[in-house]
Amino acid sequence: xxxxxxxxxxxxxxxxxxxxxxxxxxxxxxxxxxxxxxxxxxxxxxxxxxxxxxxxxxxxxxxxxxxxxxxxxxxxxxxxxxxxxxxxxxxxxxxxxxxxxxxxxxxxxxxxxxxxxxxxxxxxxxxxxxxxxxxxxxxxxxxxxxxxxxxxxxxxxxxxxxxxxxxxxxxxxxxxxxxxxxxxxxxxxxxxxxxxxxxxxxxxxxxxxxxxxxxxxxxxxxxxxxxxxxxxxxxxxxxxxxxxxxxxxxx
Amino acid sequence: xxxxxxxxxxxxxxxxxxxxxxxxxxxxxxxxxxxxxxxxxxxxxxxxxxxxxxxxxxxxxxxxxxxxxxxxxxxxxxxxxxxxxxxxxxxxxxxxxxxxxxxxx
Numbered sequence: 001x002x003x004x005x006x007x008x009x010x011x012x013x014x015x016x017x018x019x020x021x022x023x024x025x026x027x028x029x030x031x032x033x034x035x036x037x038x039x040x041x042x043x044x045x046x047x048x049x050x051x052x053x054x055x056x057x058x059x060x061x062x063x064x065x066x067x068x069x070x071x072x073x074x075x076x077x078x079x080x081x082x083x084x085x086x087x088x089x090x091x092x093x094x095x096x097x098x099x100x101x102x103x104x105x106x107x108x109x110x111x112x113x114x115x116x117x118x119x120x121x122x123x124x125x126x127x128x129x130x131x132x133x134x135x136x137x138x139x140x141x142x143x144x145x146x147x148x149x150x151x152x153x154x155x156x157x158x159x160x161x162x163x164x165x166x167x168x169x170x171x172x173x174x175x176x177x178x179x180x181x182x183x184x185x186x187x188x189x190x191x192x193x194x195x196x197x198x199x200x201x202x203x204x205x206x207x208x209x210x211x212x213x214x215x216x217x218x219x220x221x222x223x224x225x226x227x228x229x230x231x232x233x234x235x236x237x238x239x240x241x242x243x244x245x246x247x248x249x250x251x
Numbered sequence: 252x253x254x255x256x257x258x259x260x261x262x263x264x265x266x267x268x269x270x271x272x273x274x275x276x277x278x279x280x281x282x283x284x285x286x287x288x289x290x291x292x293x294x295x296x297x298x299x300x301x302x303x304x305x306x307x308x309x310x311x312x313x314x315x316x317x318x319x320x321x322x323x324x325x326x327x328x329x330x331x332x333x334x335x336x337x338x339x340x341x342x343x344x345x346x347x348x349x350x351x352x353x354x355x356x
Binding site for chain 1: 257
């Protein structure tokens with residue numbers, strides 16, 4: 001008997017999370033869940049555009065993504081599940097939209113890569129993310145990311161804005177409750193970029209976080225800023241093991 | 252503009268088949284202002300029709316309150332093999348057209 005307990009005790013840390021973590025998908029209406037599962041999900045447009053852009057030569061190097069990386073189905077599999085990652089040349093953490101922009105400026109020699117909110121940037125991001133469909137979120141174990149991840153954890157529980165609220169006060173302490181008619185989610189970033197019916201378009205995690213910061217009337221961290229990437233690093237480690245959703249629909 | 256049309260490849264005579272169409276379109280209402288405070292011009296699809304064997308089987312009028320990337324679904328009774336034609340017109344009068352073949356056997 002004792003031996004059995006010890007055995008379970010050793011096994012548990014390696015076992016996949018069997019916990020009460022919930023995604024926004026779990027709390028959506030069955031109609032919206034059906035829309036997400038439908039192959040004619042509106043997010044498909046961005047994936048199709050991204051697929052075209054992947055093999056289109058660009059920049060003064062006239063290189064396509066495909067020319068270096070090969071087919072995205074193999075080379076990009078699991079990438080979105082792992083990001084943010086560490087970029088050695090700039091010795092900083094970068095998120096996936098940031099990495100795509102770096103690749104465009106360094107290798108395709110595009111003088112000014114498009115803004116991450118540009119439809120083409122979103123299309124490439126959606127296409128790359130789509131290659132991680134159904135894989136578990138596996139945060140990058142690179143120890144150089146640890147300081148940024150710690151900053152993210154700190155930011156998550158720091159009060160900010162005129163309403164003087166931290167992320168944790170809503171998303172850890174009051175998840176499942178309501179802010180007006182909107183259910184407060186646990187803030188697991190399982191599905192980004194996502195098609196929000198409120199936006200009527202695809203948007204990145206930055207955009208979603210910006211929405212929250214506007215809500216508490218705080219100064220917003222710029223998209224792709226070190227603070228945003230740190231927050232994403234922390235949120236991804238908090239959501240480790242959860243499934244990457246593509247193409248996510250949210251109200 | 253990309254269009255996704257979901258229509259079965261084949262159907263039995265008399266079978267009721269479901270047709271789904273998703274059109275990439277901003278459906279800009281014409282009521283919103285841009286960052287400079289001026290009105291963003293209206294850009295919406297105003298009507299969509301579906302013709303089967305040259306005969307109109309479905310028509311819808313769309314208005315500013317309809318979402319971006321509109322999705323429409325309807326049913327038709329498969330009769331004989333022929334073209335299913337989708338025609339839609341925006342408020343600038345531009346007409347787009349897509350054709351799929353429904354094989355009935």
